[in-house]
Amino acid sequence: MQQTLAAPASLEGSSLHTGQKVTLTIKPAPVDSGFQFRRIDLDDQPFIDADVDKVQTVERATTLAEGSVKVHTVEHVISALTGMGVDNALIEMDANEPPIGDGSSAPYVELIKQAGIVTQDEPAKIWEIREPLFYDAGNGSLITIIPDKKFRISCTNVGPDGRFTQFFSSEVNPETYEKEIAPARTFVYYEDVKPLLDKGLIKGGSIENAVVIRGEEVMSKDPLRFDNEFARHKALDVIGDLMLSGKRITGHVICVKPGHGPNTKMAALLKRNYLRMRSMVPPLAIPRGEAVLDINDILKILPHRYPFLLVDRIIDFEGDNKCTGVKNVTINEPFFPGHFPGHPIMPGVLQVEAMAQVASCLMLRKPENQGKIGYFMSADNVKWRNPVLPGDTLFIEAEIIKTRRNIGFAHCRCVVNGEVVSSGELKFALMDD
Numbered sequence: 001m002q003q004t005l006a007a008p009a010s011l012e013g014s015s016l017h018t019g020q021k022v023t024l025t026i027k028p029a030p031v032d033s034g035f036q037f038r039r040i041d042l043d044d045q046p047f048i049d050a051d052v053d054k055v056q057t058v059e060r061a062t063t064l065a066e067g068s069v070k071v072h073t074v075e076h077v078i079s080a081l082t083g084m085g086v087d088n089a090l091i092e093m094d095a096n097e098p099p100i101g102d103g104s105s106a107p108y109v110e111l112i113k114q115a116g117i118v119t120q121d122e123p124a125k126i127w128e129i130r131e132p133l134f135y136d137a138g139n140g141s142l143i144t145i146i147p148d149k150k151f152r153i154s155c156t157n158v159g160p161d162g163r164f165t166q167f168f169s170s171e172v173n174p175e176t177y178e179k180e181i182a183p184a185r186t187f188v189y190y191e192d193v194k195p196l197l198d199k200g201l202i203k204g205g206s207i208e209n210a211v212v213i214r215g216e217e218v219m220s221k222d223p224l225r226f227d228n229e230f231a232r233h234k235a236l237d238v239i240g241d242l243m244l245s246g247k248r249i250t251g252h253v254i255c256v257k258p259g260h261g262p263n264t265k266m267a268a269l270l271k272r273n274y275l276r277m278r279s280m281v282p283p284l285a286i287p288r289g290e291a292v293l294d295i296n297d298i299l300k301i302l303p304h305r306y307p308f309l310l311v312d313r314i315i316d317f318e319g320d321n322k323c324t325g326v327k328n329v330t331i332n333e334p335f336f337p338g339h340f341p342g343h344p345i346m347p348g349v350l351q352v353e354a355m356a357q358v359a360s361c362l363m364l365r366k367p368e369n370q371g372k373i374g375y376f377m378s379a380d381n382v383k384w385r386n387p388v389l390p391g392d393t394l395f396i397e398a399e400i401i402k403t404r405r406n407i408g409f410a411h412c413r414c415v416v417n418g419e420v421v422s423s424g425e426l427k428f429a430l431m432d433d
Helices: 075-083 106-115 174-181 190-198 229-245 260-278 295-301 348-364
Strands: 003-005 009-014 021-027 035-039 047-049 055-057 063-066 069-071 089-093 117-119 126-128 133-136 142-146 151-157 166-171 187-189 211-214 217-219 248-256 313-318 322-328 372-384 393-404 407-416 419-432
Touching (some): 009 106, 035 069, 047 069, 075 106, 075 174, 075 229, 133 260, 151 229, 166 174, 166 229, 174 229, 187 190, 187 229, 190 211, 322 348, 348 372, 348 393
Parallel strands (some): 035 089, 187 211
Antiparallel strands (some): 035 047, 142 248, 372 419, 407 419
16 A cells, blocks of 8 residues: 655755755655655745656756756655655755755654654555666666566666775665665765865765765765665665656666666656556546447447457447447457467458448437448548557547438547547448348
8 A cells, every 4th residue: 555654754954965954844645646845945835746857957966846946966865765665745845955964865764764654545556667678878877677576776886997896786675775775875086076066066065974985095974884885875866766757666676887867867768668558558438328338239239240340339429420439459359360470460451340330330329220231332541550459449439421311421530548540431331131
């Protein structure tokens, strides 16, 4: 089930890049709302969704923007919420960047534990990765996600000239996240400090909230917490950045030399692939009014039978001249074994036949035409635009343009996932049985 926070909880501190004092408060949020930031220091207290489409810059941190409103360095708090199993949360701040704490996400883990976690009434929506996804930044940064029944991450950190090359791999769940990932601190190479300061970044940085690497020497207030702390922190960042896709996943994330740029590019790739997958779900809700004709009603109207009955249901009528039918295309169709074996595609001529059958249902529904048979006479301006594959739901729309005695003219089209796959203008005759 989805989870949110049991109560609000607040954390005060200084931000890393702007150096401002800030109070951050995490609050419960409704089901399916995900993570949202809110700038309560601004007059209208605007919201910014934790969405990869809102990513503006990714230099040393991930920045989200909605118009002129920005929130910087969002990855640590999002990583903590994700790692601890929170699905929905509102994150309020009275400045444009969260407190950096000690440079890890451990302070946010403690904040989440202070707030408590409660179960909500809707199932958690976790996307199972079933095909590998790959992103190559072209500079040595690589991210691959392969199928796995758990959420796992394997991360290789590679510093300049190969310094401090480290590896970390673990399943990610609340227990492992709190102990193995959250304590890992952010780090910076000494030669990068001045360029970052020149760009107006890390104004709040110190060896109390970051590890500084100078040559082969490590400079920090405390000793390294792990012998591979840098790889663990990179994994921490990856978890936060990937969650900007809006979806929890099960899969194995394998990354080499990750950074906020490649991370957010992969988040965008995740979002595109998820939306493409969801587009395969028929968008039309089937009405249950008296106008719906189920298969038994269709069998009474049309003379066609297996394997040539190509309408499963009529789901809507608009007056006497327009209706929509449905054909559920399955791999068990008798034409697939012989039509492009190994690459099954529904024949275009059968799509035209399906259009004619839906149009016939529309005409034969009228009392004066009952008991007649519709004979296909001609098809004009027929176009096939996209292949129809097993698993598709074919919505077949027919509109009677005109009738002349027993001759009908119809404009028809077939739609899959909101896109027209075929269309044509049909002519048919109604004859006595």
